Amino acid sequence: MNQEIIHPIKGFNPHTFLDWEGKIACVIYLPGCNFKCPFCHSSELVINPETIANVDYAYIKDFFKEKKGWIDGVVIGGGEPTLYKNLPDLLRDIKNKGLLVKLDTNGTNPMVLKQLIDEKLLDYVAMDIKAPLDTQLYAKVTASNVDVISIKQSIDLLMSRDIDYEFRTTVVPCFLQKKDMLAIVKAIKGAKKYILQQFDPKDTLDKSMATVKPYLPDELKQFAQLVSEFVKQCYVRGI
Numbered sequence: 001m002n003q004e005i006i007h008p009i010k011g012f013n014p015h016t017f018l019d020w021e022g023k024i025a026c027v028i029y030l031p032g033c034n035f036k037c038p039f040c041h042s043s044e045l046v047i048n049p050e051t052i053a054n055v056d057y058a059y060i061k062d063f064f065k066e067k068k069g070w071i072d073g074v075v076i077g078g079g080e081p082t083l084y085k086n087l088p089d090l091l092r093d094i095k096n097k098g099l100l101v102k103l104d105t106n107g108t109n110p111m112v113l114k115q116l117i118d119e120k121l122l123d124y125v126a127m128d129i130k131a132p133l134d135t136q137l138y139a140k141v142t143a144s145n146v147d148v149i150s151i152k153q154s155i156d157l158l159m160s161r162d163i164d165y166e167f168r169t170t171v172v173p174c175f176l177q178k179k180d181m182l183a184i185v186k187a188i189k190g191a192k193k194y195i196l197q198q199f200d201p202k203d204t205l206d207k208s209m210a211t212v213k214p215y216l217p218d219e220l221k222q223f224a225q226l227v228s229e230f231v232k233q234c235y236v237r238g239i
């Protein structure tokens with residue numbers, strides 16, 4: 001990696017079968033986020049990353065060497081990884097080790113996304129779509145000011161390039177109803193894959209979310225059925 005300034009990595013999960021379907025992967029967690037989604041489960045990483053111990057990248061590199069041939073790739077999560085200044089350097093280093101890369105992103109940095117795709121540094125992108133592409137709705141669901149044009153640019157970019165991707169929405173009952181799910185899916189019409197994620201009220205950034213009752217599994221399945229005609233593949237995760 002570029003040795004000038006190396007920003008801290010804040011977490012490392014050596015093994016996951018859940019974060020990248022069909023792959024054995026590890027996860028690197030990067031600090032900070034430009035959203036403050038009330039239902040976020042990474043509140044320390046988002047709000048107080050300085051309170052979390054740094055993970056030395058030298059340790060991660062030793063792990064890659066030791067596990068060569070046993071892991072398929074690395075998931076880059078957060079927080080919002082596209083805010084991380086060393087992201088292209090980090091991904092180049094991982095790709096040079098022969099590992100695949102999956103990026104988890106909220107889609108607010110289409111220019112960074114484009115640079116990473118152009119440089120062939122990504123093998124899979126999972127992009128959150130938090131709400132219909134309406135400034136006020138997006139602001140409500142993310143508790144942040146959002147430029148929805150950037151979100152739209154990231155959607156268009158992923159759908160127009162030769163890259164594997166999924167769009168995904170955490171379906172939180174107090175924010176998203178049937179009409180919202182239809183509005184979201186119409187904004188990604190023709191997409192390869194759309195995942196509806198079950199909302200988990202435990203350990204959220206905004207503690208008042210603990211009182212929000214998740215949709216029943218059958219209700220989520222009905223949403224998936226409703227929106228599936230607009231995309232190539234759609235299913236529910238987390239039920």
Ligand code: SF4
Binds near residue numbers: 036078
């Ligand atoms: S859910 Fe994702 S986008 Fe929202 S605050 Fe947490 S890390 Fe950021």
